[in-house]
Amino acid sequence: MTTMDWKAHLPLIAILRGVTPDEVEAHVDALIAAGITLIEIPTNSPHWLRSVERAQGHARGRAIIGAGTVLNAADVDALATTGAKLMVTPNTDPPLIRHAVAAGLTVAAGFLTPSEAFAALGAGAQILKLFPAANMGSAYVRAIKAVLPSTTPLFAVGGVTPENLRDFLGAGCSGAGLGGDLYKPGQLSTATRSRAEAFIRSYGKK
Structure with missing residues (x-):
């Protein structure tokens, strides 16, 4: 199975934690x-699989839809049946990563330590997700980047804001996952767009 070409998209993953199936299309x-065309619906959202399916059908190729906070093989299999190509984990679970890669998913694997990072890469993860990034800071990113393979995509996730995004990118991150500063359950889709635009302005600053 082929995995997605995430590099064809702006490297910002929108995390719609808590979104419902009835709301997801508007967001x-x-x-x-x-x-922003990389979109993650965490599995601890209400009826997450239905939201993924509705988002996939609505986007019709305009965005890559996936699931986050994926913790078990059953959810991997359910996600794969939707045709989604993106899976994000909060942790490093090599057997789960291998299972997801075999199912044709691009895996952004959560890690904190160098040992976890190399375990994730060894299992086939295509993207590393430093989580929680804001607790570690840009200096930690630079230290991690010094030992990772130079071609490894590294995303900062957890506490990323329009104000600190440039710090993470400047330290060597390829992109970022955008959580609570982008979307909170129940907010209007107009607020989602406004917050997304703030992140894009920050990303584009030189």
Whole structure:
């Protein structure tokens, strides 16, 4: 199975934690309109699989939809049946990563330590997700980057804001996952678009 070409998209993953199936299409539209086309629906959201399916059908190729906080093989299999190509974990679980890669998913694996990072890469993860990034800071990113393979995509996730995004990118991150500063359960889709645009402005600053 082929995995997704995430490099064809702006390397910002929108995390819609808590979104419901009835709301998801409006927020997908808001994100796409702003320019963010990598979208993650965490499994601890209400009826997450239905939201993934609805988002996939609504996006119709305009965005890559996936699931986050994936912790077990059953959820990997359920995600794969939707045709989604992106899976994000909060932790490093090599057997789960191998299972997901075999199912054709691009895996952004959560890690904190160098040992976890190399275990994730050894299991086939295509992207590393430093979590929680804000607790570690940009200096930690530089230290980690010094030992990782130079081609390894590293995303900062956890506490990323429009104000600190440039720090993480400057330290060597390829991109970032955008959580609570982008989307909070129940917010209007207009707020999602406005917050997404703030992140994109920050990303584009030189």
